[in-house]
Amino acid sequence: MHCAPTTVDVYELNRIVVESATTFFWVYTRLQILLTNVDVPELVPILIILLLIATTVALVSRRLGIPYVTGLVLAGLPITELLSRRVGLDPYLVLNLFLPILIFEAGINTDVRRLRSTFKPIALLAGPGAILATAIIAVLLKFGLSLDWIPALFLGVILANTDTVSMIAVFKDIPVPARLSTIVEGETLFNDAAALVLFNLVVKVYSTGSLTFLEGIQEFLFVAVGGSLVGAVLGYLSIPIFARLNDPLSSLLLTVAVALGTSQAGQFLGVSGPVAVVVAGLIFGNLGLSRTNSAGDRITLLSFWEYAGFGVNTFIFLLIGIEINPVTLSKILPAVLIAVLAYQIGRLLTVYPLLAGVRWIDRAIPIRWQHLLFIGNIKGSLSMALALSLPTNLPGREYLITLVYGCVLVSLVGQGLSLPWLVKRLKLAKFSETRQQIEELQAQLITGKAAQDELDSLLKSGVLPKAVYEEMRSGYQVRIAAAEKILRDIYNRRSDTKGDRSKLDAVRRRLLLAEKGALGEAIRKQILSAEIGRSRLQDIDEQLLKLEDD
Structure with a gap:
């Protein structure tokens, strides 16, 4: 027997409906803008080709024992010449559609109890670690490539970000200690949010011409704490509605609305959308899913988000390969190698000193784990999206974008291919x-x-x-x-x-x-x-x- 909805229930239901409609209208509008000049009969074969390529890459990468995302990037490199029109990453689509999906999927699958037990090393890497790495990379590139401070800071933020999709993919094939996996996943959750906050701070410095240290701290705290509050409010408000939905398909629509709507609400209020999505995902995954009485409904919902995350990652990394022009890249290869060296030095001077001090406040991090966290400093979709989001009037913008593309390619191919070997070499997967x-x-x-x-x-x-x-x-x-x-x-x-x-x-x-x-x-x-x-x-x-x- 179902109880009649109360006034609060009706209000909350209306709010979710409005939020869902607004979110899907935004996605529709964005896609419409992107496809205004695209011939639909031409687009459909392109999508079919991309799906077939992704399927082939999945089969070949498993046979060769290489990470799936690395295979996608390599497969994407020659595609541009084969297609009748250029397809590539759109930063708005990545930041406002793909990224919220990936973050929410990670959030609902993260056990808060495990996250809490490893929060100190995660907070060090995603907080002070991200800021320190950004500063080190910016200084090295400022003098190594003779850049101005603003472009150097932009590159510092972009290259300090770590995309751990490749590491998680390796962990699925080769089991590693649960605490190490939690640290990697936790850094992914909060590192993306920290990178976007720092990127927006640098944009503000560039647009206003100045920003004092105190103003920067205030802005950082406002954006981060504000995003947390927005995510907490929307995450908690979605739980009672989810508990009243007996239909798994309606529950799926609600979670999509929460993921995309939370991101848009954060941006509308001037706070961090990714931080809001992280918090909403954690709350919903750890409190909301337990409200359903059906194990089948929970499996359906988690399976949907697993497929959504897999599909988004597939298109992102395939489009990364398509976006990179090997000919243009070869012309600035020395600068790319200098940038790769710079971000590796930044990671080196961040991981080992910070994690060496963890023993004073938490359980020590084994040195073998630190080696993996250092080598696993892989760049990916967010780095590409941030590069494409650089201000259009920034001097040398195209050069910076190409530089980031080169770093992403070297990172995904070089470090991505070495990860499975490294995990086995460090004997992290040995079980009794x-x-x-x-x-x-x-x-x-x-x-x-x-x-x-x-x-x-x-x-x-x-x-x-x-x-x-x-x-x-x-x-x-x-x-x-x-x-x-x-x-x-x-x-x-x-x-x-x-x-x-x-x-x-x-x-x-x-x-x-x-x-x-x-x-x-x-x-x-x-x-x-x-x-x-x-x-x-x-x-x-x-x-x-x-x-x-x-």
Whole structure:
């Protein structure tokens, strides 16, 4: 039985409808502008060709063992000469459509508890790290290429940004420690937002002619904090509506409206749209998805966003290859190599010093992980989009764009191809047999309990009679009980091998983080005094620091 919507429900529903309509109208308008002079009969074959090329690249890259995105860029290089019209990246489409989709997809799949356990190294890399790398790159390019300060700062911001799509793609084929993967994903989430904030600051300096240090700090905080507030408000407002939608297709439309609408709302209010999308995605993924009673609906929604992210990445990296002109690039190859050296030095002087100091405030980051974070300093779609977004009246704009294109190509091909080899060389994917057995048993528990949740939903909705429900549920319960018994025996043995300790410590870490969250909530509600709460929180932090990396 469904309750009649309250006045607040109707208001929120109207708000989402208006937001959705506004967002899709903007996308339609933008596409209409882009395709005004495009012959539709000509466009359809081009799209078919691109899709066939992407499919071929997927097959070939898997056979050759190279990253998919690197293969797309290489495949895109000769396409321009084969097509009857030039197709390439449009910065507005990347920043306002593709980027929100990628960020929201990453946000809803990020576990806040894991993010919180690695937040300190992530914050160092995406905050002070991004600013420090920008400054180092700008200084090196200022004197290395004899640039003025404004163009050097623009290049510093653009080349300090790290696109970790290639690293995540490698992690899907070669499993790495969960904490390392979380650091990489977390840096991706916040690094993109930091790059856009810094880019807009440099644009403001260029347009106004001056910006004091204090004004810059104020602008940075206003844009970042304002974006967080916008994302939090829209993320939380979408949750009660999502909880009332029983149709998975309607839920998909809502999430698309939230992702694109949050980005546009942030820009309209003069704050950071990407920061807003990050926060909205994290809130929706960790609080909103748990409101649905159907495991099938959750799988449908997550699968949709996985496909959306994959499709967007496919077109972005293929278009990057199409956008790059090898002939023009070869003319400034020495400058490109200097720029590549500059951003690698910037990354070197950022990763190792900052992460070396993490041991004083958090668990130490192994040196092998730092090597991967340094070599994985790959440039991608956002760097290209920011280059195309440079002010049209900026002196030497075309030269700067070509320079960034060259850096992206060298990065994706050189570093992208070496990543799988590096991961194996550093022995980051080595697991014990017991750990593999634990994960297989955990998979049985996860799938069995998900199936039981779906059966509960079917019984509640009247689809299944109780007799059939009990028979099917008992079958899953037998599998769950068997897996739980074996897991209990493994954990009770308390193996002394490092891999097994690490896996058990991962469970302990989740429990300690749950205790920490409950304590924080109790202090906030004044159930516990701040003095007692802080003492217990300090004890939990000390226990967390003693755990092995998972």
